[in-house]
Amino acid sequence: MKIRRRDFLKGVAASGLLLAAEQTPAQAKRARKDLPPNAVGILYDSTLCIGCKVCEHGCKETNNMPMEHANPKERMWDNPQDLSAKTLNIVKRYGVAGEKDSVEGFAFIKRHCMHCIDPACVSACPVSALVKNPENGVVTYNKKACIGCRYCQVACPYNIPKFQWDSPFPEITKCQLCSHLLAKGGISACCAVCPTGASLFGPVEKLRLEAKRRLAMEPGEYYDFPVANIESTEVQQHRVGGYVKHVYGERELGGSQVLYLAGVPFANLGLPDLPEDSYVALADGIQYAIYKGMVYPLVVLGGLIYIIRNREEKKE
Amino acid sequence: MQERQALGGKLLTVPFKVCAAIVLIGLFFIGKRFIFGIGSVSNMNDGYPWGIWIAYDVVVGTALACAGYSIALIVYVFNKGEYSPLVRPALMTSMFGYTLAGISVIFDIGRYWQAYNIFLPWLSNLHSVMFEVALCIGTYILVLWMEFAPVMLDKFKADQLKARLNRIIFVFIALGILLPTMHQSSLGTMMLMAGHKLSPLWWSGFLPLLFLITAVVIGYAAVIFESLVAAIAFKRPMEMHLLSKISALMPWLLGLYLVIRLEDVNLRGYLPLAFDGGLLGNLFLLENLLLLAALLILAYPANRQSPRLLFIASCAMLLGGSMYRFNTYIVGFDPGTGWQYFPSVSELFITFGIIAAEVMAYLWFVKTLPVLPRLKKA
Numbered sequence A: 001m002k003i004r005r006r007d008f009l010k011g012v013a014a015s016g017l018l019l020a021a022e023q024t025p026a027q028a029k030r031a032r033k034d035l036p037p038n039a040v041g042i043l044y045d046s047t048l049c050i051g052c053k054v055c056e057h058g059c060k061e062t063n064n065m066p067m068e069h070a071n072p073k074e075r076m077w078d079n080p081q082d083l084s085a086k087t088l089n090i091v092k093r094y095g096v097a098g099e100k101d102s103v104e105g106f107a108f109i110k111r112h113c114m115h116c117i118d119p120a121c122v123s124a125c126p127v128s129a130l131v132k133n134p135e136n137g138v139v140t141y142n143k144k145a146c147i148g149c150r151y152c153q154v155a156c157p158y159n160i161p162k163f164q165w166d167s168p169f170p171e172i173t174k175c176q177l178c179s180h181l182l183a184k185g186g187i188s189a190c191c192a193v194c195p196t197g198a199s200l201f202g203p204v205e206k207l208r209l210e211a212k213r214r215l216a217m218e219p220g221e222y223y224d225f226p227v228a229n230i231e232s233t234e235v236q237q238h239r240v241g242g243y244v245k246h247v248y249g250e251r252e253l254g255g256s257q258v259l260y261l262a263g264v265p266f267a268n269l270g271l272p273d274l275p276e277d278s279y280v281a282l283a284d285g286i287q288y289a290i291y292k293g294m295v296y297p298l299v300v301l302g303g304l305i306y307i308i309r310n311r312e313e314k315k316e
Numbered sequence B: 001m002q003e004r005q006a007l008g009g010k011l012l013t014v015p016f017k018v019c020a021a022i023v024l025i026g027l028f029f030i031g032k033r034f035i036f037g038i039g040s041v042s043n044m045n046d047g048y049p050w051g052i053w054i055a056y057d058v059v060v061g062t063a064l065a066c067a068g069y070s071i072a073l074i075v076y077v078f079n080k081g082e083y084s085p086l087v088r089p090a091l092m093t094s095m096f097g098y099t100l101a102g103i104s105v106i107f108d109i110g111r112y113w114q115a116y117n118i119f120l121p122w123l124s125n126l127h128s129v130m131f132e133v134a135l136c137i138g139t140y141i142l143v144l145w146m147e148f149a150p151v152m153l154d155k156f157k158a159d160q161l162k163a164r165l166n167r168i169i170f171v172f173i174a175l176g177i178l179l180p181t182m183h184q185s186s187l188g189t190m191m192l193m194a195g196h197k198l199s200p201l202w203w204s205g206f207l208p209l210l211f212l213i214t215a216v217v218i219g220y221a222a223v224i225f226e227s228l229v230a231a232i233a234f235k236r237p238m239e240m241h242l243l244s245k246i247s248a249l250m251p252w253l254l255g256l257y258l259v260i261r262l263e264d265v266n267l268r269g270y271l272p273l274a275f276d277g278g279l280l281g282n283l284f285l286l287e288n289l290l291l292l293a294a295l296l297i298l299a300y301p302a303n304r305q306s307p308r309l310l311f312i313a314s315c316a317m318l319l320g321g322s323m324y325r326f327n328t329y330i331v332g333f334d335p336g337t338g339w340q341y342f343p344s345v346s347e348l349f350i351t352f353g354i355i356a357a358e359v360m361a362y363l364w365f366v367k368t369l370p371v372l373p374r375l376k377k378a
């Protein structure tokens, strides 16, 4: 009996060490995730965007989102400052004057959910209110499941999910890639209404190839650019400016289904430099190392019960 | 078994009434929150979705409530029965701390009426650290009440029931050690996902381990603090022989913590951030200096015999450990794009209300239930 107890304590110590050892980030990571088979997404090309904000309007219209007022008195205009519980999509401008798509000049950026390949919000949500569709990879929200803990907001590296702070029955809001339109065979509203093809909808594989094609283009030359949906035949001719040689969203944190091209560094547009491994993979890896299907906790519990019962009995 | 006594005495003292007033103010704002939404009482925002209700009430609060866990570890796992006089008061503070943390969660979460979704197997997300923490803390609150039940049964002379409970109590004691080990480390794992939004002075692969150690450190510090304050307030002798023995453990724990904490930041190359004179760097230094001070005080056996120095060391540990946790959740967290957060008055009053409720419950229980050890009649 004595030996067994000593063995058990040794075991506890060992798993303690293991716990410590496996916490070095490099070892505990789990593998990266693959793109879902029929993943769809958006390629936003900042150099094609003219900042008309028609996509903001299209998004609000199809998703029934309310107006947002920056001015407390004049409540006539929808005037969002940033993404919020009322605004799922916003176009912002970097710089005010000068040459378009240059660091000294100005550039546009459109922000909404990235539909990450390894989404932190999905992994964070305790009640599966946020899920990633296994087919098309769209990350959707279910208010019937949500408890409003806001861990998704803490976890999302792009600060996308928003919370209705002024409601007694609040919901989380975020872009769901217009999944109600996709279900009817349509495409996302922001891409459908975009007049220049700056917001382009399509299968992610094709969007990635299109992005590569654009990066290889000769600056100053004219090329055909697809509009709205990469699978449609509608094209427009544009003169190519200079691209930053990077497809943002291809690798960042394991990649996302929304991709960005731009003429100025992405950090200037509010898209941070991020590592290629997602924080999810790291957190998952550590949780897995410690819990491995609850085996360790159960073993420890068994051992504790055994020791404590022995001691309590001895006392009597 | 050790003899215990209820302290008796008047309940409606001045401190008790002051606490009651604070609780009432807190309740008013809680009412407001339920009618007009969280934004009407709190400064939390889309950049800082968690404020003091999570960072203080839950993350720091449950660590302060690790008194029961820390004492159980030493009494049951390391078989040091001599500490058992400390068990009941420690268990009781844990019970209140955790229960009130559980209650704060209910008004913190937006869709509280669906909170039971956590328990629906088809919704549970086994990958979610939040899921594990919620389930673990929920169960632990139950376990604490079961562990404490014998004390109440004592009072009502329900001996049969007590005997029956005592036959299975070891299961609850075992769970009472396992569950905090799990969720206290997971509270650290939780912030791993904040990634680049958390300052590298706090973000680390060692978050789970550091959170576990601070839970134990804060737990012991709370035992020492509570028992010294209770001794003074109720004019009882101090349990110095036990307290100084417990505190002999602390230099080791603190040493382990500080080595991991500093070496981790150093190896990742962020130590210069600590000395750049900014707010974050200074807080990082302060946090660790407080723990270092406690280590230095407690490293000398003579110091551990002095109630004054013990008290100072326990305060340093409570502060340093709590700051580490608070900074990880709020101060070191920066979502970017200029978001800011400072708790509003009403938000603070809800937290004060929680603390006041805890003090009231403590006073009520020690005066009416056999919690503290019986004193030998002189």
Ligand code: SF4
Pocket: A112, A113, A114, A115, A116, A119, A120, A121, A122, A139, A155, A156, A157, A158, A159, A160, A161, A174
């Ligand atoms: S961008 Fe944020 S909200 Fe969108 S899928 Fe990724 S983690 Fe989730």
Ligand code: SF4
Pocket: A124, A125, A126, A127, A128, A129, A130, A145, A146, A147, A148, A149, A150, A151, A152, A153, A172
């Ligand atoms: S707020 Fe809702 S959607 Fe977000 S993590 Fe919590 S339960 Fe999930």
Ligand code: SF4
Pocket: A058, A059, A060, A063, A088, A089, A112, A174, A175, A176, A177, A178, A188, A189, A190, A191
């Ligand atoms: S995909 Fe739909 S919901 Fe998302 S930003 Fe575009 S229009 Fe809005």
